[in-house]
Amino acid sequence: MFNTDALIKELTFKAIRSSGSGGQHVNKVASKVELSFNLNASEVFEDAQKSTIHKKLQNRLTKEGVLILQCGESRSQHKNKALVIKRFLELISFALQEDKKRIPTKIPRAVIKKRLKNKRYLSDKKANRKKPDVD
Template sequence: MFSEEAILNELTFKAIRSSGSGGQHVNKVSSKVELTFNVLVSLVFNDGQKERILIKLQNRLTKEGVLILQCGESRSQHKNKELVIQRFIALVKDALKVPKKRKPTKVPKSVIKKRLKSKRKQSEKKSNRQKPDLD
C-alpha cells in the first residue's frame, strides 16, 4: 500500500503547551504534539491515492491540503508523538481503502414461488367470502 518509514520523513511535528490538568508542570512543559502533513506535496502517494485521500478526508484538511492532527492525552511528549503517528497512519489507511463493489444478487426461484403461492391463497380466501353467483 505505502511505506510507513517513507511517510514518517514527510511529517512535520511541533510541540506546543498542553491544556488541562498538571498544575505548574503544564505551564512550563510543551507536551502536546501537533502533526502536519501536506497531501499535495507528498512523494509517497501517487495521484490516484492523493485524490482518494483528499476526498475521504476533505473535512479534516485545510484549504491548502494540509492535514493537522493534535495529541495531548499524555503528559509525555514522546508518548503523544507515538499516539499521533498511530492515529495518522490509521486515518490514511482507512482513507485509502477501496470499498468492494456490490454484486446485486438474483432473487431465488423458491422465494418467488412462495410469494406467488401466498398471494394465490389470499386471493382464494377473499373470493370465498363473496356471495355465490347463481346465474
C-alpha cells in the first residue's frame, strides 16, 4: 500500500511543553510531541492516493495541506513520539481504505405488511373520532 519507512522520514517533529498540572517538571521539560506532515509535498503517495487522503481527512488538514497531530499522554518524549507515529499511520491507512459499495436490497414482504397494517390501524383510530352518521 505505502512504504512506512519512507513516510516516517517525511514527518517533522517538534517538542513542546505539556499543559496541565505537574509542578516544576512540566515547566522545565518539553515532553509533548507535535507531528506535522505535508501531504502536498509528499513523494510516497501518488496523486490519486493524495486526493483520497485529502478528501477523507479534509477537516484535519490545514489550508496548505499539512496534517498536524499532537501527543502529550506520557511524561516521556520518546513514548509520545511513538504514540503519535502510531496514530498517524492508523489515520493514513484509514484514509486509504476504500469504502464498500452499498448493495441496495429489496424491501421484505413482512416489512411492507407491517407498514400497511399500522397505516390501517391509525386510519381506523382517526375514523373512530368522527361523529357517527345517523341515517
